Amino acid sequence: MEAVSPSPSDAPPLPKPTGGKAVAADRAAGGTAGERYHDRVASWLTAFAMAWSIIGMTAGVYVAAELVWPTIDFGREWLSYGRLRTLHTNAVIFGFGVSALMGTAFYSVQRTCHVPLFAPRLAWFCALAWQAGVLAGGISLLAGWNGGKEYAELEWPFDIAITVVWVCFAIVFFGTIAKRRIKPIYVSNWFYGGLIIVIAMLHLVNSLAIPVTLSKSYSLFAGAQDAIVQWWYGHNAVGFLLTGGFLGMLYYFLPKHAGRPIWSYRLSIVAFWAFTYSYIWAGPHHLHYNAVPEWVQSLGMVMSLVLLAPSWATLVNGVMTVAGAWEKLRTDPALKFIVLSLAFYGLATFEGPMMSIRSVNVVSHFTDWTIGHVHSGALGWNAMITFGAFYFLVPRLMGASLHSVRLANIHFWLALAGTMLYILAMWGAGVSQGLLWLSLDDIGELSFSFKDIMASMAPYYALRLVAGLIFLSGALLMAYNLAMTGKGRRTVAASPPATAAA
Amino acid sequence: MNAVDLHRKLERNSGLLIFGILLVSAIGGLVQVLPSVLQDDLVTPGPGTQPYGPVELIGRDLYIREGCSTCHSQQVRPLLAEVKRYGPYSKAGESAYDRPFLWGSKRTGPDLHRIGGKYTDLWQRMHLLDPRSVVPDSIMPGYPWLAERAADADGSIQARMRALRRLGHPYTEAEIEAAPAALAGLAEVDALVAYLQSLRPPNAEATP
Numbered sequence: 163m164e165a166v167s168p169s170p171s172d173a174p175p176l177p178k179p180t181g182g183k184a185v186a187a188d189r190a191a192g193g194t195a196g197e198r199y200h201d202r203v204a205s206w207l208t209a210f211a212m213a214w215s216i217i218g219m220t221a222g223v224y225v226a227a228e229l230v231w232p233t234i235d236f237g238r239e240w241l242s243y244g245r246l247r248t249l250h251t252n253a254v255i256f257g258f259g260v261s262a263l264m265g266t267a268f269y270s271v272q273r274t275c276h277v278p279l280f281a282p283r284l285a286w287f288c289a290l291a292w293q294a295g296v297l298a299g300g301i302s303l304l305a306g307w308n309g310g311k312e313y314a315e316l317e318w319p320f321d322i323a324i325t326v327v328w329v330c331f332a333i334v335f336f337g338t339i340a341k342r343r344i345k346p347i348y349v350s351n352w353f354y355g356g357l358i359i360v361i362a363m364l365h366l367v368n369s370l371a372i373p374v375t376l377s378k379s380y381s382l383f384a385g386a387q388d389a390i391v392q393w394w395y396g397h398n399a400v401g402f403l404l405t406g407g408f409l410g411m412l413y414y415f416l417p418k419h420a421g422r423p424i425w426s427y428r429l430s431i432v433a434f435w436a437f438t439y440s441y442i443w444a445g446p447h448h449l450h451y452n453a454v455p456e457w458v459q460s461l462g463m464v465m466s467l468v469l470l471a472p473s474w475a476t477l478v479n480g481v482m483t484v485a486g487a488w489e490k491l492r493t494d495p496a497l498k499f500i501v502l503s504l505a506f507y508g509l510a511t512f513e514g515p516m517m518s519i520r521s522v523n524v525v526s527h528f529t530d531w532t533i534g535h536v537h538s539g540a541l542g543w544n545a546m547i548t549f550g551a552f553y554f555l556v557p558r559l560m561g562a563s564l565h566s567v568r569l570a571n572i573h574f575w576l577a578l579a580g581t582m583l584y585i586l587a588m589w590g591a592g593v594s595q596g597l598l599w600l601s602l603d604d605i606g607e608l609s610f611s612f613k614d615i616m617a618s619m620a621p622y623y624a625l626r627l628v629a630g631l632i633f634l635s636g637a638l639l640m641a642y643n644l645a646m647t648g649k650g651r652r653t654v655a656a657s658p659p660a661t662a663a664a
Numbered sequence: 665m666n667a668v669d670l671h672r673k674l675e676r677n678s679g680l681l682i683f684g685i686l687l688v689s690a691i692g693g694l695v696q697v698l699p700s701v702l703q704d705d706l707v708t709p710g711p712g713t714q715p716y717g718p719v720e721l722i723g724r725d726l727y728i729r730e731g732c733s734t735c736h737s738q739q740v741r742p743l744l745a746e747v748k749r750y751g752p753y754s755k756a757g758e759s760a761y762d763r764p765f766l767w768g769s770k771r772t773g774p775d776l777h778r779i780g781g782k783y784t785d786l787w788q789r790m791h792l793l794d795p796r797s798v799v800p801d802s803i804m805p806g807y808p809w810l811a812e813r814a815a816d817a818d819g820s821i822q823a824r825m826r827a828l829r830r831l832g833h834p835y836t837e838a839e840i841e842a843a844p845a846a847l848a849g850l851a852e853v854d855a856l857v858a859y860l861q862s863l864r865p866p867n868a869e870a871t872p
Contacts, residue, residue, distance in 0.1 A: 382831065442691070
């Protein structure tokens, strides 16, 4: 429809790269002759991400099983629910999620800028230091080093290490953009850039603490202020990492894969800035009816509702981009995953604002509904789009066709079934918890004891365990499929398009 | 110049783009979070709210170590059913000495903000070490190791109190001096029980 701006990679580059110090320097150095994209680091990050997905999901399945059979921690500290559940969230978000984002960012930023990575050694440092950090961090969580703030549990030595790696990530990413040969910065890079900048800001503020010992620190903020800062962080880590970062992935891999440019360039601009502006306000919906000022709660709720608009603008843009390439869905498992991830993105970004309405939140807050909501985003959106991107990416990185399309199709149905069952189980659990907790009888006394309500959760928790197992088994199939695809191969060499050299 | 033309400038200059993202994403924090952080009455201790004593402080840090807030909130909402179930609703001033706050986001188990005094020390101890010995249907993990270790095994209680004093918690030098003696001979489980028993509305009686 609309004047389409730079499409991901093989758009005809501008006739002549215009000015710019980077380009001039490159010409002086002899243009693109012999230049190669640095793709091995992306390959390894893909492998690391897959490993973390298995570790993180296995931990998730285990803690789900502990809620069914509470004694299967066998009295071991490191298998205890409170520690293992923290490992689960950290491994999937920071291990799987960030490794996947870093890998796809390194891959796509080169292709949307037509230049190899800036400071490739630093890129390797980022990739490997991040893995070492998440691994050591995960072990520290099992050892009981826990800062106590949700999604920011790692203690202060890790907070410092994260900051260092993150700064390096920014240098590599923005350095590559600075020396690009395509003048307009492609939209996927806005989202990856937003991820890097905003997460840095949130992490730096929320982690402020006074260390006491190596494994213990006290937050600079206290009580209600700490709560407001924490959910400003917590909600926007979801916003700019799990939503924005993965939208960067979507904006590169969806058009690339569908073979069509983004439907509306104008809409992608509006959606990006509206998203970046409004997401940051929504944190206090995690504190409805808590001891924080009323105006903070109300503002958080209103802005959460506003957020529906940019979220769905991107959804529309994505769906319209696929429209016209529907026939590919019959044959291409990677595109199937990406399109399904869009559906769950739409569901989760609708459900979120609804749950932020105070009168809905009264029922949903503190219940398993929240857990279901998180997983419709994490499994349905984040994991699925990553699976789709990897099924596309790994064969290209390895210069081989996918080992088994059939296995990938089986994985697709396992992932869909697992996610649906998970969400349904948690809706059932969450809505009944919420309503039963609030239920009063004819004379105004509580209808049910907490203990009885908790005991009635057993079937839902069992169902959730089954759902997790189904989803995990799909991820295992994928890890096998990708490993066989890359077996005995090395990352193929790829170069920026020759036409980019002036 | 219309918005799309303006954007063509922005998307051709990486420095401007970085600045734009930083600016646009910072507004919400500046308008909404910063005023709250500067609003002193949010962290002014309410009547009867005292800094944690050394035993309760160690207990609280154990509560954090074991991830108790993964399943237990400490935030009674001002709703009839919650006040009936748990007790008086939570107020900001009660959390003035909470670093970090432990309000939680999930109630797999019940809220604990008013748990103090509802059960005896012995019940709490048995429940922590083996929950199903007192609540047969419970799905809470047991924490047998809490009975095996000294409450202040690494001798850091004074460092903890001094760090908190730097953040404004009014501990006197005498209190800090006396802290190791208060913890002498206590196991971790004793400190955690003491912390749980301290969770009660600020002006309630001191003993159950």
